[in-house]
Amino acid sequence: MIETSTPTRPTLAARTRHFARRAWKMEEAVWVSLYRFIFRRPRVPAGATAIPYHAPVVTIMIVFIALSAVEIPIIDLIAHPWPWVRYPLLIAGIWGVTWMVGLLFGFLTRPHAVGPEGIRVRSGAEIDIDLPWSVVDRVIRSREVVEKAPKIQDGEHGRTLALRMQNETNLLVVLERPVEVSLPTGAETIDAVRFWADDSDAFMSAVRTHIP
Structure with a gap:
């Protein structure tokens, strides 16, 4: 009898x-x-070309930051008679706004990059996928809109990581061989990466300067 482990x-x-x-x-x-x-x-x-990807979310993030900033003086005014409530709420409010600004800056300061060493696919400060040219088979335009789908799923090109912006991707990197990447949830092995770039034409132009 063959024993299977759960x-x-x-x-x-x-x-x-x-x-x-x-x-x-x-x-x-x-x-x-x-x-x-x-x-x-x-x-x-x-030597790399930076390609941003924050356009689909930047307006929403700025609105949330602005609303949160407006809430600080309002809550401070309401809680003013009770210092033991007022100061913790004030600190939490300022920290929250600072955190959201830093989150936005993570998108702005970590763009996708196409350079002599390969492609770097980013998603804010948490995800940075390094794809040397030696593992890249091809880069193609491939628009996809998928709601409530997992980041990694099996597809036409194998196990595919999708870094969506507002549920959309418009570029696809197919790999020569499976590559292990580091994600916030742990290490994963993938065969392709889908992602969004604000200017897919600029991205493809940068790719063509390094591979046919």
Whole structure:
């Protein structure tokens, strides 16, 4: 008889440690993004062309930031008679706005990049996929709109990672061989990457300068 093992579910302690590590990394990334934006140090490899991808979400994020900033003085006025309530809410409000600004700056300071070494596909401060030219089979335009779909799923080109912006992607990188990538949820092996670029023409033009 062949025995099959069932995957073990992570313990509560393991899930708590994972959540704490991810929260810490996100907090760190927010402050690094603020630093990079203020001192104009976008994370673009030397000689690479930067291609932004934030257009579909930037307006929504700015609206949320503005609304959150407006809430701070309103809540401060309401809670003014109770300092023990007022100050924690004030600190939380300022931290929340700062965090959202840093989140936005993560998109602005970490664009996609196409350079001599290969392609870097980004999604804010959390995801940075390094694809050397040696593992890239082809890059094609491939528009896809999918709602409520997992980031990784099996498709025509194998196990595909989709970094959607407002549920959309417009470019596809098909790989020569499976590649292991690091995601916030852990390491994954993929065969292709779908993603969004604000200017797909500029992206393809940059690719053609390095591969036929």
